[in-house]
Amino acid sequence: MTERMFDRELHEECGVFGVFNIHDAAELTYYGLHALQHRGQEGAGIVVSDETRLLGVKNEGNVRFVFPENVLKKLTGQHAIGHVRYSTTGGGGLLNVQPFLFRHGSGDFALCHNGNIVNSKQLKNRLERNGSIFQSSSDSEILAHLIQRETRKDRLDAIKEALIYLEGAFAFLLLTKDKLYAMRDKHGLRPLSIGKFNGGYVIASETCALDAVGATFIKDVQPGEIVIIDKHGITYDSYTPDTEEKICAMEYIYFSRPDSDLLGLNVHRSRKACGRILAKEAPVEADIVIGVPDSSLSAASGYAEASGIPYEMGLIKNKYSGRTFIEPSQALREKGVKMKLAPVRSVIAGQRVILIDDSIVRGTTSMKIVSMLKDMGAKEVHMRIASPPIIAPCFYGVDTSTIEELISATNSIEALRQLIGADSLAFLSMDGLSEALGHRSFCHACFTKEYPTHLYDDIKEANKDGKF
Numbered sequence: 001m002t003e004r005m006f007d008r009e010l011h012e013e014c015g016v017f018g019v020f021n022i023h024d025a026a027e028l029t030y031y032g033l034h035a036l037q038h039r040g041q042e043g044a045g046i047v048v049s050d051e052t053r054l055l056g057v058k059n060e061g062n063v064r065f066v067f068p069e070n071v072l073k074k075l076t077g078q079h080a081i082g083h084v085r086y087s088t089t090g091g092g093g094l095l096n097v098q099p100f101l102f103r104h105g106s107g108d109f110a111l112c113h114n115g116n117i118v119n120s121k122q123l124k125n126r127l128e129r130n131g132s133i134f135q136s137s138s139d140s141e142i143l144a145h146l147i148q149r150e151t152r153k154d155r156l157d158a159i160k161e162a163l164i165y166l167e168g169a170f171a172f173l174l175l176t177k178d179k180l181y182a183m184r185d186k187h188g189l190r191p192l193s194i195g196k197f198n199g200g201y202v203i204a205s206e207t208c209a210l211d212a213v214g215a216t217f218i219k220d221v222q223p224g225e226i227v228i229i230d231k232h233g234i235t236y237d238s239y240t241p242d243t244e245e246k247i248c249a250m251e252y253i254y255f256s257r258p259d260s261d262l263l264g265l266n267v268h269r270s271r272k273a274c275g276r277i278l279a280k281e282a283p284v285e286a287d288i289v290i291g292v293p294d295s296s297l298s299a300a301s302g303y304a305e306a307s308g309i310p311y312e313m314g315l316i317k318n319k320y321s322g323r324t325f326i327e328p329s330q331a332l333r334e335k336g337v338k339m340k341l342a343p344v345r346s347v348i349a350g351q352r353v354i355l356i357d358d359s360i361v362r363g364t365t366s367m368k369i370v371s372m373l374k375d376m377g378a379k380e381v382h383m384r385i386a387s388p389p390i391i392a393p394c395f396y397g398v399d400t401s402t403i404e405e406l407i408s409a410t411n412s413i414e415a416l417r418q419l420i421g422a423d424s425l426a427f428l429s430m431d432g433l434s435e436a437l438g439h440r441s442f443c444h445a446c447f448t449k450e451y452p453t454h455l456y457d458d459i460k461e462a463n464k465d466g467k468f
């Protein structure tokens with residue numbers, strides 16, 4: 001799969017960034033969101049507080065597009081939350097761009113969300129039956145309505161009570177005029193880290209965003225934890241004792257930036273380890289190892305290191321092909337690859353090439369790349385995938401599409417090799433992935449169909465042909 005901004009095969013859901021008690025919070029949030037831009041480019045928003053009011057701007061487009069300097073300057077205040085969006089549940093459109101801002105007699109608040117609530121349909125139906133009116137089709141708004149049902153309670157108790165109803169993946173940030181709350185689902189499927197900066201606090205989906213603004217890492221928000229930041233400092237609470245760490249394996253394999261650390265493990269290092277283990281599990285004689293830029297380069301360097309076969313820059317990404325918007329058809333997707341990746345003829349010609357990619361989703365990109373390499377004169381192309389085959393959809397905020405579109409769900413490895421046109425094809429084993437991730441507990445449902453949460457009937461119904 002090619003690099004995220006240039007390919008539509010697999011998509012991250014969103015990124016969140018929060019600031020408390022730091023001068024020009026909106027500007028800091030802008031830089032934080034910029035560092036998280038790879039997690040979503042379809043919409044961006046920031047809500048600020050100066051302790052007297054909440055003020056927000058959001059729009060479709062990337063962070064630079066949504067926040068020119070004159071817009072950013074109007075967002076004055078020392079607290080802020082921001083969001084970059086790739087649409088999953090609820091689809092696209094301005095109404096679904098976050099943060100959502102709620103005006104209410106019990107106190108205004110804004111919230112943004114990374115992840116996907118798997119019982120959203122059930123909760124929404126219940127809330128609507130009880131009089132809730134939703135402003136968007138996004139599942140993220142459900143939390144706000146659940147909180148508002150509990151107005152007789154203290155705000156923290158109302159949030160805790162509301163979170164218990166939610167099933168699925170979430171990293172939420174919630175901002176009131178004078179408090180910032182951060183919370184993670186009970187499996188910790190999506191990452192969320194806290195940092196300190198200039199006497200204030202910063203919270204981000206990935207540590208690369210903490211680094212980007214010069215914040216010092218404090219800790220990761222724990223599964224089932226709720227973090228409260230106010231003028232007294234930071235306090236930690238939990239809304240459920242029923243927790244089990246299951247961070248998304250794909251965060252390591254593909255989504256997160258290589259300079260981010262997730263639960264103390266650096267993403268680049270984990271990818272390199274995947275490549276090293278893959279070289280041991282699936283060796284092959286060849287002249288060079290190349291990776292698909294950018295997300296597979298770490299794994300390619302690991303494979304080269306372990307195999308002793310030279311690492312080469314065989315594929316170049318065209319940095320100026322710009323951002324493509326929706327590419328709905330297979331035909332357009334195939335065209336897109338050609339525009340955005342170029343093989344280096346003098347590196348490839350006459351060589352037996354090991355091509356490392358981080359994963360295969362629909363397979364269209366792999367087919368294109370193998371054929372481009374062969375057209376450039378590669379003698380052999382041996383494809384090695386630095387993760388196990390994706391055989392099941394994700395319901396936790398990653399757009400892996402339907403099971404029918406997942407090429408490994410419907411083809412044997414040999415059939416897939418033939419379709420892709422490679423001389424050989426091998427995937428990293430589940431044991432290999434577990435070793436690369438330091439044997440921590442992680443979600444691997446898209447490789448094994450072992451989902452960490454209950455799946456509701458509407459989700460099963462939507463995938464009924466997929467034979468769970």
Ligand code: SF4
Pocket residue numbers: 189248249250251393394395396397398443444445446447
């Ligand atoms: S199913 Fe796959 S993509 Fe989804 S959360 Fe689990 S590991 Fe990540």
